[in-house]
Amino acid sequence: MIEMFKPGETTASLEVLVIGAGPAGIAAACIADESGAITGIVDENPGIGGQIWRGTSQNAPSSQAAQKRSQDLSKSKAQLLLGARVIAQPDAGILIAETAEQTYTLECKRLILATGAREGFLPFPGWTLPGVFGAGGLQALVKSGLSVRGKRIVVAGSGPLLLAVAAYLKKSGAQVLQIAEQTPLKKLRAFTNRLVRHPAKAWQALQLKLSLWGVPYRAGIWPVRAGGSEKLEWVELTDGKETERVECDYLACGFNLAPNTELAQLLGCELENGCVRVDEFQETTQPGVYCAGEPVGIGGLETALIEGEIAGAACLGHRDYARTLFSKRAKARRFAALLETTFALRDELRELARPDTFVCRCEDVTYERMAGHGSWRSAKLQTRCGMGPCQGRVCGPAAEFLFGWKVDSVRPPIFPARVESLTVAGVRE
Amino acid sequence: MAPRITEGVTLRVNGAAVTMPTGASVAAAVLAAGVTRFRRSVLGEPRAALCGMGICFECRVTIGGRAHERSCQIVCAEGMDVRTDD
Numbered sequence: 103m104i105e106m107f108k109p110g111e112t113t114a115s116l117e118v119l120v121i122g123a124g125p126a127g128i129a130a131a132c133i134a135d136e137s138g139a140i141t142g143i144v145d146e147n148p149g150i151g152g153q154i155w156r157g158t159s160q161n162a163p164s165s166q167a168a169q170k171r172s173q174d175l176s177k178s179k180a181q182l183l184l185g186a187r188v189i190a191q192p193d194a195g196i197l198i199a200e201t202a203e204q205t206y207t208l209e210c211k212r213l214i215l216a217t218g219a220r221e222g223f224l225p226f227p228g229w230t231l232p233g234v235f236g237a238g239g240l241q242a243l244v245k246s247g248l249s250v251r252g253k254r255i256v257v258a259g260s261g262p263l264l265l266a267v268a269a270y271l272k273k274s275g276a277q278v279l280q281i282a283e284q285t286p287l288k289k290l291r292a293f294t295n296r297l298v299r300h301p302a303k304a305w306q307a308l309q310l311k312l313s314l315w316g317v318p319y320r321a322g323i324w325p326v327r328a329g330g331s332e333k334l335e336w337v338e339l340t341d342g343k344e345t346e347r348v349e350c351d352y353l354a355c356g357f358n359l360a361p362n363t364e365l366a367q368l369l370g371c372e373l374e375n376g377c378v379r380v381d382e383f384q385e386t387t388q389p390g391v392y393c394a395g396e397p398v399g400i401g402g403l404e405t406a407l408i409e410g411e412i413a414g415a416a417c418l419g420h421r422d423y424a425r426t427l428f429s430k431r432a433k434a435r436r437f438a439a440l441l442e443t444t445f446a447l448r449d450e451l452r453e454l455a456r457p458d459t460f461v462c463r464c465e466d467v468t469y470e471r472m473a474g475h476g477s478w479r480s481a482k483l484q485t486r487c488g489m490g491p492c493q494g495r496v497c498g499p500a501a502e503f504l505f506g507w508k509v510d511s512v513r514p515p516i517f518p519a520r521v522e523s524l525t526v527a528g529v530r531e
Numbered sequence: 532m533a534p535r536i537t538e539g540v541t542l543r544v545n546g547a548a549v550t551m552p553t554g555a556s557v558a559a560a561v562l563a564a565g566v567t568r569f570r571r572s573v574l575g576e577p578r579a580a581l582c583g584m585g586i587c588f589e590c591r592v593t594i595g596g597r598a599h600e601r602s603c604q605i606v607c608a609e610g611m612d613v614r615t616d617d
Contacts, residue, residue, distance in 0.1 A: 146604065147584075148604065202600075220586045223582075232569070232577050232579030233567065233579065235580065235581055236581055236582045236583060239582045239583035239584065242582075242583030243556070243558055243603065246554075246556035246558070246559050246603065247551050247555025247556060248555075248563065249563065332567065332577050333577070463572065463578070463581075463589060464573075465573060466573050466576070491591070491599070492588045495586045495587065496581075496587050518588075518599075
């Protein structure tokens with residue numbers, strides 16, 4: 103692994119450019135490099151590993167898989183650019199990325215998008231209070247040096263991430279009061295029965311369960327309100343009949359994951375059911391642009407690794423090798439589909455926001471103001487929802503769930519950018 | 532008195548010195564300094580880090596005079612001057 107740019111350089115020319123250095127991106131970059139292609143990999147975080155392997159190179163003990171993959175990338179000749187966000191594509195095969203200091207032009211023949219996922223957030227009264235974090239969000243902060251020793255934390259929302267987060271917080275010295283999983287117990291039971299077909303997963307689940315010994319994992323419970331003066335002091339949880347108030351320091355709350363498709367959309371890639379549409383070789387509807395991991399459908403770590411490898415091989419024409427991975431990918435995706443069914447969000451969650459609850463946190467737009475509109479576009483134009491710095495990354499998926507809108511308007515720059523970068527990108531209306 | 536030896540980096544959050552492990556994020560340092568409000572929203576409400584991964588922009592602070600920096604994505608550096616609630 104070498105730095106993509108020496109001081110003074112601002113342009114790179116690559117055969118394969120990978121956006122995102124999480125599992126899918128690392129797998130793709132490694133195989134492209136092995137094939138002898140001049141390969142570059144860009145990530146907006148200060149380190150490689152993505153969200154799931156965050157902290158691999160710093161303080162957190164990480165899995166063997168994470169260490170092995172990170173070492174593979176370190177040993178490769180791939181060119182690395184960290185702390186850089188891609189903001190625009192002025193021409194086909196040319197991307198503009200900026201770091202805190204510099205604007206870069208990246209030219210490439212093949213592009214692999216491995217932009218990962220973010221947490222799904224749902225608005226409920228009090229969700230904007232300091233002390234309410236995303237579940238993965240709080241974990242990321244702890245991995246980046248936040249101490250939660252002795253903190254009373256409620257973990258709530260949906261998905262297997264809640265268990266991993268709770269286990270991590272407990273290991274970090276937090277007092278995890280409970281895990282509130284919105285999915286009903288009946289669906290969780292059906293899920294665990296089927297885990298027998300995925301022995302490796304069953305083992306992981308068991309390990310998590312053991313490390314959480316003593317932490318109540320409650321199914322069919324969800325948060326309805328959080329409160330406190332200037333910061334979080336309590337959260338109210340319900341099973342739909344009775345509501346209880348739990349005093350806590352932090353609430354770690356996430357509702358499944360939302361794929362990061364903004365860059366793919368900017369490049370003109372078609373979406374299907376909110377995810378990037380790809381063929382069996384992970385190629386998008388834009389020739390030469392491939393996509394792997396969460397943006398093509400929330401599939402988790404193993405799916406991401408396999409898809410990354412397929413994309414990295416296929417984009418260089420090694421289709422026969424890519425084909426050898428198809429059956430592994432199919433199996434991984436079956437498990438992902440099972441997760442999706444199990445943790446589908448219940449309808450009651452659409453009723454959490456009150457008329458005065460902010461849905462768009464950037465522009466402080468309430469539910470009431472958004473609800474009257476017929477589409478995301480209309481709501482944006484009239485209320486400025488989704489037009490703040492996050493550009494709808496938080497409220498967009500929430501609006502999809504709450505109002506059934508199609509949230510798909512992406513325009514450059516896809517992140518707030520410096521004027522200098524806009525000049526380089528030639529971004530025009 | 533012998534100088535106090537600390538591992539990691541020392542920075543200032545709203546003027547108060549905070550020592551963080553090497554590689555820690557500025558967001559972690561802000562919380563470690565006991566500051567709960569990173570910024571005020573457009574309508575003046577208190578806000579703090581939410582997503583921890585650079586997506587939500589709720590953790591924006593001023594670092595070394597530069598406004599709107601996402602504190603969760605920036606690694607603490609020795610002598611850094613961090614201001615919240617601008």
